[in-house]
Amino acid sequence: MVCNIPNRYTRTELMNEFDAKEKLVGTYDFLYLPIDFKNNCNLGYAFVNMRSPADVLLLHENMQLCKWELSVRSSKICKLKWGRVQGKKALLGHFLGTMHLNDTPCGFKPVTIDMIDGKQV
Numbered sequence: 543m544v545c546n547i548p549n550r551y552t553r554t555e556l557m558n559e560f561d562a563k564e565k566l567v568g569t570y571d572f573l574y575l576p577i578d579f580k581n582n583c584n585l586g587y588a589f590v591n592m593r594s595p596a597d598v599l600l601l602h603e604n605m606q607l608c609k610w611e612l613s614v615r616s617s618k619i620c621k622l623k624w625g626r627v628q629g630k631k632a633l634l635g636h637f638l639g640t641m642h643l644n645d646t647p648c649g650f651k652p653v654t655i656d657m658i659d660g661k662q663v
Contacts, residue, residue: 543625544590544605547575548616549583553653556588559612563604569597572630574637574652589637589652591630630654
């Protein structure tokens with residue numbers, strides 16, 4: 543779980559933040575950034591699944607207690623926590639089973655990231 547995300551970040555901006563760190567490109571395969579639709583802001587945390595235990599270490603080394611580089615107005619510091627639900631399949635089952643997907647715009651739903659020939663698609 544990634545915490546202290548600047549509230550105006552979108553899912554795309556959060557992914558850009560991860561991918562701006564070369565070592566994190568291709569290391570995650572699931573991301574969900576909950577949104578408060580009344581305020582049009584994220585809730586300050588996201589669920590991210592890393593592909594391997596080594597990728598968890600890379601995330602920790604590159605993001606834990608770091609300033610959000612792509613946010614010029616936020617002084618928040620990234621904090622990482624273990625999520626209660628672990629693994630891409632378990633996260634998909636958990637969130638897809640609890641969300642009203644028909645009412646949620648595409649850009650705000652959980653996203654899975656697949657790899658083809660070592661490249662994120």
